Amino acid sequence: MKLRVSATSPYVRKCRIVVLEAGLAGRIEMVPTNAWSPDTDLPRDNPLGKVPTLITTGGEALFDSPVICEYLDSLHDGSRLVPDSGGARWNQMRLEALADGILDAAVAKRIETAMRPEDKRWPDWIERQDNAISRSLDVLEGECAGWGGDFLIGQITVAVALGYLDFRSPAEDWRSGRPRLAAWFALAARRASMVETDPKD
Numbered sequence: 001m002k003l004r005v006s007a008t009s010p011y012v013r014k015c016r017i018v019v020l021e022a023g024l025a026g027r028i029e030m031v032p033t034n035a036w037s038p039d040t041d042l043p044r045d046n047p048l049g050k051v052p053t054l055i056t057t058g059g060e061a062l063f064d065s066p067v068i069c070e071y072l073d074s075l076h077d078g079s080r081l082v083p084d085s086g087g088a089r090w091n092q093m094r095l096e097a098l099a100d101g102i103l104d105a106a107v108a109k110r111i112e113t114a115m116r117p118e119d120k121r122w123p124d125w126i127e128r129q130d131n132a133i134s135r136s137l138d139v140l141e142g143e144c145a146g147w148g149g150d151f152l153i154g155q156i157t158v159a160v161a162l163g164y165l166d167f168r169s170p171a172e173d174w175r176s177g178r179p180r181l182a183a184w185f186a187l188a189a190r191r192a193s194m195v196e197t198d199p200k201d
């Protein structure tokens with residue numbers, strides 16, 4: 001199996017954490033891919049031209065990160081990172097969607113501020129992304145005390161989203177007014193899978 005990756009994509013990081021947490025590291029070759037290069041052959045595997053993209057042993061290309069993570073989770077005998085059924089499944093998938101949404105807003109903001117020419121930037125759009133991120137972090141602050149020691153697909157994606165905010169917006173203090181989420185992330189960031197995939201290293 002091959003996983004097309006970039007060093008800084010948070011969606012790739014999420015898949016890499018699942019690979020490590022599921023004990024699949026020996027079965028997956030990481031293939032560095034620059035999705036933004038005009039010469040990339042990535043659209044051959046993924047018409048959307050995005051990483052992560054997984055090529056299965058059967059040669060099928062899977063995307064996006066929620067699909068890849070659920071597929072990877074089906075390949076091991078340990079306890080499920082994406083619960084199979086019932087309330088636990090919907091709770092985790094909702095949490096994953098919320099944290100993916102934080103990533104979508106943070107990546108959109110990054111494209112607006114770091115890639116778009118300055119005279120074409122749209123401040124209202126940046127503010128809209130900031131508001132979505134802020135509201136979502138407040139929800140996580142209210143919920144994280146109930147997670148116990150879980151580090152399933154929802155918590156994995158939250159940890160990736162918080163790590164991405166630290167990586168791309170270190171001056172914006174998401175921890176302020178959110179002590180429980182900050183304490184939760186301080187512990188989560190020490191997991192081996194988080195340390196090994198830290199984009200700052």
Ligand SMILES: N[C@@H](CCC(=O)N[C@@H](CS)C(=O)NCC(=O)O)C(=O)O
Nearest residue numbers: 009010011035050051052064065066
């Ligand atoms: N929803 C997708 C998002 C993937 C995504 O946006 N990847 C970015 C890298 S962070 C990318 O490849 N962007 C290239 C592009 O948008 O053309 C997922 O969860 O995998």
